[in-house]
Amino acid sequence: MKNFKVCGFVLIALFLQNLSFAQNSPKPDLLTFEQFEAKLAAAGKNAQILDARLPEEFTQNHLEGAVNFNIISKEELEKQSARLDKNKPVFIYSIGSGRSSILAKDLKNNGFKDVTVVPGGLSKWIGLGKPVISTVGKGLSKEDYLASLKSDKLVLVDFGSRYCPGCKKLDPTIDSLKNEQAGSLKVIKIEAYENKDLVKQLGVVGLPTLILYRNNEVVWEKKGGVSKAEIEKVIAGQTL
Known part of the structure; x- marks a missing residue:
């Protein structure tokens, strides 16, 4: 019975340790779209804009100044992130916020100081009429x-x-x-x-x-x- 109690205490301690780590893990900044636009404008030439979608998606439509940052492995993450400056602001987008949030968390965990996910992703950006570099036509009138x-x-x-x-x-x-x-x-x-x-x-x-x-x-x-x-x-x- 004593061994069971000790085991129980160990499991509880591990659970609390993991919970504390999760709560203290770095998270991407969550801003309103207006706050994001202001922050992007303030960053100016220091802004590092990452497109977390597939290369095909990037070719069709992407933000001006963005680079494609489609990560398929830890090694690829390390290789591509080595080209970035950890002290300069990073802005990440995908269609919504799924892939961009995952990439943002990875970069924060790898020492990037300032990482922001584009609120609503490219869907909201285009829906609000913001400019994109595009290779597709205007479509239906x-x-x-x-x-x-x-x-x-x-x-x-x-x-x-x-x-x-x-x-x-x-x-x-x-x-x-x-x-x-x-x-x-x-x-x-x-x-x-x-x-x-x-x-x-x-x-x-x-x-x-x-x-x-x-x-x-x-x-x-x-x-x-x-x-x-x-x-x-x-x-x-x-x-x-």
């Missing part, structure tokens, strides 16, 4: 988009990206609804980063974003993850 909404059915528009984990997770749900409710629902999928002007005009600042129209009027909008049951409930409420 708003007029063409509005024309595509004309239907005697409800129209569900899915703004997403093939690179967005949350969007890919939602895809089976949208495809299922499209098949199951074909008689009363029209589904339109929009690749957000190939339609930057449209995203800006509609104020889509996060992916995925779903917009439900009835007679060309928005009746429901949802940013981020959503269950099939929730979408079905909204659709049912519009078809009564």
Whole structure:
């Protein structure tokens, strides 16, 4: 019994030690978008802007002055971070904040003094109409988009990206609804980063974003993850 008690005390001590380490681990700065813009402007030429997405994504659209920083191993992290100045501010973005937050934590743990994740990621940056270096066209005009909404059915528009984990997770749900409710629902999928002007005009600042129209009027909008049951409930409420 005594041995069990000692073992229990050891386990509790290890748990408290790990909890303390987690609480004291360096975290990236979390700012509002306005605070971020001010900080980026203040950093000027000292700003080190990192794009944590895939090279293909970077080529399509990226912030001016950014470098692609797609990390696939600890060795790659060490190699690429050696090119940076640990004493100068670092700004990191991805589609949202998933990959950028992971990279930010790794850099903080490796001695970088000032690391900031772009609030809302590239989705919000583009949705707010901020400039990007781009190799893709403007995409659909708003007029063409509005024309595509004309239907005697409800129209569900899915703004997403093939690179967005949350969007890919939602895809089976949208495809299922499209098949199951074909008689009363029209589904339109929009690749957000190939339609930057449209995203800006509609104020889509996060992916995925779903917009439900009835007679060309928005009746429901949802940013981020959503269950099939929730979408079905909204659709049912519009078809009564």
